[in-house]
Amino acid sequence: RNANSSRFGKFTSLYYEKEDVAFGDEIESVYAVAGSTFETYLLEKARVISHGQNERSYHIFYQLLCAPEEFKTSVWDGLKDTTQESFSYLGSTDIDNIDDRCDAQCWEDVRSTLEFVGFEGERMISLMKVLCIVLQLGNLKFIPDPKDEEGAVISSQDELTKLSDLMGIEPSVIEKAITRRVLTARGVLIEAKLTAVESKDSCDALAKEIYAQVFELIVQSINAFTSPAEKGNDGFLNGKYSSISMLDLFGFESFKVNRFEQLCINYANERIQHRYVVDNFISVKEEYEREGIDTFDVSDIENSAVLKLLEGRMGVFSILNDECVRPKGNAESFVYKLKTIHRDSYKLVVKKLDRPWEFGIKHYATTVKYDARNFVTRNNDQLPKDVLECVCKCTNDIIRSRFETIAIERAKQPTGIRRKMGATSATVCTKFRTKIIALMEFLLTSKIRYIRCIKPNENMSPHTTDHLVTMRQLGSAGLVKAVNIAREMFPNSLSHDKFWVRFKCLTKLNIDENLDVKEQVSIILNEQFKDKLPSSGCHDCFYRVGATKVFFKPGQLELIESRRATRKHKAANIINNQAKAYRKKKNFLTLKRGAILVQALARRKKEQAELKKKKEVVLAIQCAIRLARARRTLQKKKEDRAATIIQN
Known part of the structure; x- marks a missing residue:
């Protein structure tokens, strides 16, 4: 359904270190990437041993088989000329490329990436041998023991020999560990034979656990390579690092047959939904109640009752854990206890036509019917002691070191009544629930943004939206109900x-x-x-x-804000106009005073010019008069002188 699906949940964190950098006279804070880590949730181990029609197992198996023959031979001679049809876990499939890239091309990317994080040389060979051991375990065939029908033997001795060569363990030791169990009853060791079906389940459980361990090893190696240099126990080194994290969890699942994995996945979604409802609705509703305002109904999306049914004191997980500890725990007993204890719970769906191992839960998205036949087996995460002791003898250093650690931790588990508590804490659902609760506690200290991923179509076609598929996802995600509630907020x-x-x-x-x-x-x-x-x-x-x-x-607060802005705008216009009028009047008076001064100066200059001209005219007249007088005086003097001369 999705060639790029990781088949596990992950929580990725990018760490940033704050540095104060001087820019001129100012100091600014700069955040530099210091490293990253990621944590995984609920690896789909069942995909190792089986996969749906038109699907594949994990890509790494097919990529290894498409590696160059020289490299395959260096890993294990048995890989020479092998294809996916050579291994039962892989089988035949028509899928031979991912995103238009063949497995051989993808192998080169995987190889170089693994070398980059420390898997080089012999360590790389050991890692690939682990994958070969997983594949080879799937080739073992079990049939009833001809000498004892209650027991089983491995009919594919050639495949057992190949597995023995890979693991460095005698074939008889491997066969005995897988087909028999050593039990302790009142201090007496009893060897019990397993049927062919039980032996096959034991073999598959070992294959899944080996793959899970190597997966965890790679995760640890990547984290060791990318984590901050001074990362503390709390992940932040007493506040030295800030982080931006992304939680990528599986979406809500409801198939024709829903098994243990679907229950865990849907529980994780219920937890996320509860956090979403609390952050966006419950806190708001509580505030409305404090303020005395009629509140909205969140019963359609509030899922506390489902969580109580799943993880309560006598919830689904608790009953399942008890059934796993019980010597002959089975699906029918688990379902019977569940329906008896929670017969009054409206979230537990009980129908008369249900089979003894079927029950339904009314999740926030939809009602899901679960098939509990594999719940006890899948929830028991511990390998039998016989198998664990056998694997610890493996010559592959990766397998030996990983499983020796498991054996040491198991040896530390208490006995008696406390042993039951220890066994309960080691189950898959308990470990998964513990990790999810720890994640929720971390989210309480964070600023959260929710992103809902919607698949636009079933064919993974670009630029195409199937409205029926999209609307179905929106409904199952509770978004339609959330939008309706948001309208009342x-x-x-x-x-x-x-x-x-x-x-x-x-x-x-x-x-x-x-x-x-x-x-x-x-x-x-x-x-x-x-x-x-x-x-x-x-x-x-x-x-x-x-x-x-x-x-x-x-929109209502925005309406009042717009009116306030309009009012302020009008008031600002009035103030602006008054300021402009004041400035204009002041400028006018200044211009007026200047004009008057200019006019006065002009009139003075004009008057001065006219006065000067008048003075010149007066002087000219005076000069003319004085000249006339002088001439008359001179004429008279001339006449007197002439008269005197004549008289003389």
Whole structure:
């Protein structure tokens, strides 16, 4: 269904280290990437031994088989000229490329990446041999023992010899570990024979556990290579590093047959859904109740009852763990206890036509019917002691070191009543639940953003949306219900004091300052929404006035803000106009005074010019008069002189 599906959940964290850098006279904070880590959740180990039609097992198996023959031979002679049909776990499939790239091309990328994180030389060969051991375990065939029908033997002795060569363990030791069990009853060791089916299950369990261990080894190697140099026990070295993390978990699953893996996956989704509802709805609802506002109904998306059914004191996981510890625990007994204890739970779906191993749970997305026939087996994560002791003799250093660690930890487990508690804590559902709860506790200290991934079509075609497929996913994810609830919410709020200070400028009424601030706020709101009064005669569809806050429907606070902005804009225009008028008047008076001064100077200059001209005329006249007088005087003197001369 998805060639790029990782088949496990992961929590990836990028760590950043803060540095203060000087830019001129200023100091700015710069965040540099210091490293990364990731944690995995619930690897789909069942895919190692089987896969659906038109699907494949894990890609690494096919890529290894498409590696160059020289490399395959260096890993194990038995890989020479092998194909996927050579191994029962892989079988035949028509899928030979991923995203238009063949397995041989992908192998080169995987090889170089593994070398980059430390798997080089002999360590690389050992890692690939581990994968060969997993594949070879699938080739073992079991038939009833001809000498004892209650027992089983391995009929494919050639395949057993190859496995013995790979593991460095005698064939008889391997066969005995897989087909028999050594039990202790009152201090006496009893050897019990397994049937062919039980032996096959034991072999498959070993293959899954080996693959899970090598997967965990690679995860640890990558984290060791990419984690910050000074990463502390808390992951942040006492606050030295900040982080941005991404949680990528499997989506809600509901198939024709739903098994143990689907229960765990759906439990994780229930936990995420609960965190989402608490963050986005429950906290808001509690605030509304404190404020005395009618709240919305979250029963359609609130899933506390489902979580209680799954992880409560006597919930599904608890009953399943008890059944795993019981010597003859089985699916029918588990389902019977579950239906008896929770017969009053409306989240547990019980139908008369259900088979003894079937039960249903009403999840937040939809009702899922589970087939519990493999629950006890899948939940028991511990290998039998016989198998564990056998694997610890393996000459492959990776397998030996990993399983010796498991053996040491198991040896530390208590005995007696406390042993039961220890066995319960080692189950898959307990480990998975512990990791999920730890993740939820970490999320409480983080700022969370939710992203819902929707697959647009079933064919993985680009630029194509199948509306039926999309709407079905939106419905199963609870988004449609969440949107309907969001319509009843009041996403915007302001305290009474802030509202009064911010919006009292809008009212034209003379509001008494001695009134309670809540009443003042109500008066302003009634005035602002009087033109939007609905047929109901109240404004509850627009806003609600709580004990200390005012809550608004989408768009209503923006409406009042726009009116306030308009009012401020008008007031700003008036102030602006007054300021402009003042400046213009001041400029006018200055120009007027200048004009008067210029006019005065011009008139003075004109008068001075006219005065000068008049002076010149007067002087000319005076000169002419004096000249005439002087001439008359001179003429008279001449005449007197002439007369004197004549007289003389």
